[in-house]
Amino acid sequence: MGRSVRKRLLMVAAAGVALATIGVALPAAAAVSRPTTVAGQAPKAPKPTALTITGEGMADITVTAKEKPQLFGDLLEEVNFMAGAGGAHSQIAAPKKSTLGKKFAVVVHYDDKPRYAYDLYPMASGGPKAFRPAAQPDKKKTTAVWFLGRMTMSEALRIAGAPIPEKPDVMSGGIGGGERVIPEDSLPNGRDLDTLLAELRRLVLLNGGVVLVLALMVAGVALIVRQRTR
Structure with a gap:
């Protein structure tokens, strides 16, 4: 095969590669220019x-x-x-x-x-x-x-x-x-549910504090009695 024939074949191949490159680049550019949407996001249902x-x-x-x-x-x-x-x-x-x-x-x-x-x-x-x-x-x-x-x-x-x-x-x-x-205004004495629950929590904490103080007093008395009986 002569040198001129090989040169022509190389030119044809180069032209084919260039056309293929342009063909890939154009759709990609068009896709970039179009507005994109979040993948998998469906339109919001009417309410x-x-x-x-x-x-x-x-x-x-x-x-x-x-x-x-x-x-x-x-x-x-x-x-x-x-x-x-x-x-x-x-x-x-x-x-x-x-x-x-x-x-x-x-x-x-x-x-x-x-x-x-x-x-x-x-x-x-x-x-x-x-x-x-x-x-x-x-x-x-x-x-x-x-x-x-x-x-x-x-x-x-x-x-x-x-x-x-x-x-x-x-x-x-x-x-x-x-x-x-149940409507809030149906609670006794016109108090709403939040107020009632808050008062209940305070009552529970107060009772818990009283129990703790009594437990400490009993423990203290027991310790004093134990020390005196030694």
Whole structure:
């Protein structure tokens, strides 16, 4: 093979290496220029932001998670067990309309858009009842189902402003959901739970101090008696 042929082959090979290098470098540069995302980080799921309550003979009530987070959370617990396929353990047959009492319609909003709607009957015979309509604000298909409501339903709605008689003896969350925390203002003498626990701790420490002093006194007396009997 002549020297000129080898030179041409070397030039062709060098050109191929250069093209391959450029082909690898361009996608890498494009990837660097594009905005990157954290690996494995999924988009944040939307959260409920507001809840509206409507009923006959009352003004509409709106409770937001930002302004009243505790009340919003309490109200959400009265309906969130009915979302999707949840709450199967508390589903019931449709009750008679004459036993339901006053209806309160609750709509849960996500980013100011209505998504879920429920009908609550806190004063129904035999305990609170709840209904999930088949037609929902977000146009998603679901089934119309009746549920046993939480025993705290009437108090949660009343605190929000619904015209419902007070039931201070309500303590349990009922069959529809979990337990409800006892309000702080229901403690004796108007003291909150933190104050009561703090006083209890002080009492325990005081009793412990008294026991320690008595133990030291007994030990001291025993030591004196022992020294005198030698």
